[in-house]
Amino acid sequence: MMNHQTSPSSQLRLADGILVINLDHRPERLERFRCLANEQPWLTGWQRLPAVAGSKLPGFGCPPWFHGGKRDNAWAGRAGCVLSHRNAIETALSAGWDRVCILEDDLDLPEHSLQIMEKAASWLADHEDLWRVAYLGFTEPVGPCQKLANLSSQHNICRISGCATTHAYVVKRDAMQWILNQLPNESSIWPWLAKHRAIDRWYARHLALEFPVVAVNPSVIGQISDFSDIGQRGAGDDRVGAFYDPIPSKLFPGSQSAYTVKCWLRQVKVAFLDAYDHVRAWRKHANGF
Numbered sequence: 001m002m003n004h005q006t007s008p009s010s011q012l013r014l015a016d017g018i019l020v021i022n023l024d025h026r027p028e029r030l031e032r033f034r035c036l037a038n039e040q041p042w043l044t045g046w047q048r049l050p051a052v053a054g055s056k057l058p059g060f061g062c063p064p065w066f067h068g069g070k071r072d073n074a075w076a077g078r079a080g081c082v083l084s085h086r087n088a089i090e091t092a093l094s095a096g097w098d099r100v101c102i103l104e105d106d107l108d109l110p111e112h113s114l115q116i117m118e119k120a121a122s123w124l125a126d127h128e129d130l131w132r133v134a135y136l137g138f139t140e141p142v143g144p145c146q147k148l149a150n151l152s153s154q155h156n157i158c159r160i161s162g163c164a165t166t167h168a169y170v171v172k173r174d175a176m177q178w179i180l181n182q183l184p185n186e187s188s189i190w191p192w193l194a195k196h197r198a199i200d201r202w203y204a205r206h207l208a209l210e211f212p213v214v215a216v217n218p219s220v221i222g223q224i225s226d227f228s229d230i231g232q233r234g235a236g237d238d239r240v241g242a243f244y245d246p247i248p249s250k251l252f253p254g255s256q257s258a259y260t261v262k263c264w265l266r267q268v269k270v271a272f273l274d275a276y277d278h279v280r281a282w283r284k285h286a287n288g289f
């Protein structure tokens with residue numbers, strides 16, 4: 001069951017609901033987020049969504065997918081992450097929300113974030129036809145990309161072909177159902193992971209092929225670096241700065257025709273990568289994660 005906070009702010013309405021994914025055994029992250037939210041009007045009305053613990057899912061630790069490997073807990077973390085985001089989208093659909101903002105509890109908010117968030121929320125509200133998914137933070141952007149609007153001298157809104165991370169993004173209702181239909185449930189999570197590896201990897205490949213995806217560039221929301229239940233690794237300062245790197249200029253084609261061609265080539269590439277992943281999934285079924 002979600003923990004409800006106060007009602008959403010009418011001054012900055014980024015979404016109809018804000019869901020914060022948090023594992024039961026990470027209360028320190030929730031408390032840290034609560035302190036951040038008190039300083040951010042756009043986070044008014046957030047709700048905690050209990051994260052799924054992958055190590056408690058049926059099939060974890062058992063053949064054919066598991067054989068006592070060193071990375072078993074990392075795969076469990078990935079499974080829990082996928083199902084947590086699935087639950088967030090399902091929750092938003094059940095609530096009748098037109099937009100949901102999905103956050104992970106380890107997000108980082110730089111000092112300038114409120115001003116940029118206000119401008120981003122305004123642009124998203126005024127240009128409903130130009131996006132279905134909006135990333136507020138990202139790493140490893142995938143081209144081709146297009147700049148759509150300036151938010152400030154340092155930030156803009158770009159259409160992107162994909163990116164890594166799922167710590168802060170907004171989804172509109174007409175994309176929620178499609179995503180929900182593609183994501184696995186508890187009974188299909190392990191074969192899905194064997195093929196796709198992680199939810200952000202699947203998002204990066206497939207969302208922009210179905211509908212327009214945009215991002216605030218550079219990220220307006222980053223992530224802290226502490227122990228990761230997904231990566232099963234400790235803090236690393238090298239991972240923090242990457243969230244605030246702008247999209248490289250080489251990912252922006254010089255003309256509309258070049259952008260169109262690169263989009264088509266991207267679609268062909270994804271088809272080949274998906275075919276390879278079918279083979280990789282078969283191998284993991286035979287040998288385990």
